[in-house]
Amino acid sequence: MELDDMKLAWQVLDRRLAQQHSLNLQLFRDGKLEHVRRRLQPLAWTFALQIPLGIAMMLWGISFWSTHLGDAGSMACGIVMQVFGTLSVFFPARALALVQAIDYASPVLEIQRRIADLRAWRVKVEAPVFAVIGCVIWIPALLMLAQYEGDRVGVSLWDHLRPGTASWLVLSAVVPLAAVGLACLVLRRMGRLPWLANRLAGAAVQRAEAELEAVMRFERENG
Template sequence: MELHELESAWKTLDARVARQDVELAQLRARDFASRMKATLLRVTLGQWWQIAVGLAFAVWGGSYWFDHLGTTHLVAYGLAVHAYGIALLATAIVLLVHLSRVDYGQSVADVQQRVLELRRTRIRCERVLWIAGAVMWVPILMIALRFIRVDAWAANPWYVLGNLAVGLVLAAVAGLLMWRKPAWFAKHAMDGGLAEVERRLADVQALRS
């Protein structure tokens, strides 16, 4: 083989390898986007489920306090459940908005920035729900007792206040854990699909660095 023929063959091979590298990179990018979309779809479905639960609590609590206007403690139970339902709705909607902003057609750096914003929002939302949830079982329990014709407040106000005190202690413990162990709380707040997204983004970044 002549020298010029060898050079031509080498250039052809080099161009073919470069083209294959580009195609492989595009294939990996499509595969990455597909996997991420599937993962975030699960997270999105979870938020829609939370919206359904929040709507149920909001309607239930709202109708309960409205039906018992004039009875202070029953109105208080209903308002508490109503407010918790609204909190569930609001946090789920906020997270859905952030989820919709994640575009895997963008660069990994841009996706990471969006996921970081999502992470911060998720942690703030979880703080609200953890603290509220630590107390919310009390009015739910009192309403449940009313369904079996037991008015705990009328029978023994200290029983209600005692349970409320336990709930407040649990809320304080939750707040303390968030403050003293932010990494532990963040890990639990980001558990599930969002944690999987973060891991895959970290793996991609490690391969590129």
């Protein structure tokens, strides 16, 4: 075989190896991104299921205050529940939009940025808001249920509260809020805030991040 023929053969072999390497890289990337999509799909379903629950709470609040016009205490409870229901619709809807905005055909860095946005929303916005609201929302809910009992006999709960009830309600809100604040402080002092952030972001987000990191590592090592 002449030298020119050998060079041509090596060039053909190099091209085939490069094509095979590119194909292997693409197959690995596509497989990992499919895993990411599957990891996030149940999370998207969870968000979608939370929206009707939020709507139900919002409608409950509206129905309650609109049927207790003139009763300031009952109206306040109904409005608070309506606001909570509205937030319970908005927050999962926002998170669902973040999941659905991910384009798995885009570069890995862009997908990582989208998932980072989802993590930031869940950890820095959603979790703190619902941690605070969750400590107190049971109080108006309890009062609303109690007022329904009063409605049966035509009396207002607020006209028949026992002495000290207001103080008890305030204390019932302050104690869990203080407990949440103390827990965060202890975790900060222990250096466990990253652990907390991962728990709040959710296992699906963590696994998706791990899959994407594997793709980036594979591309660096085989690029």
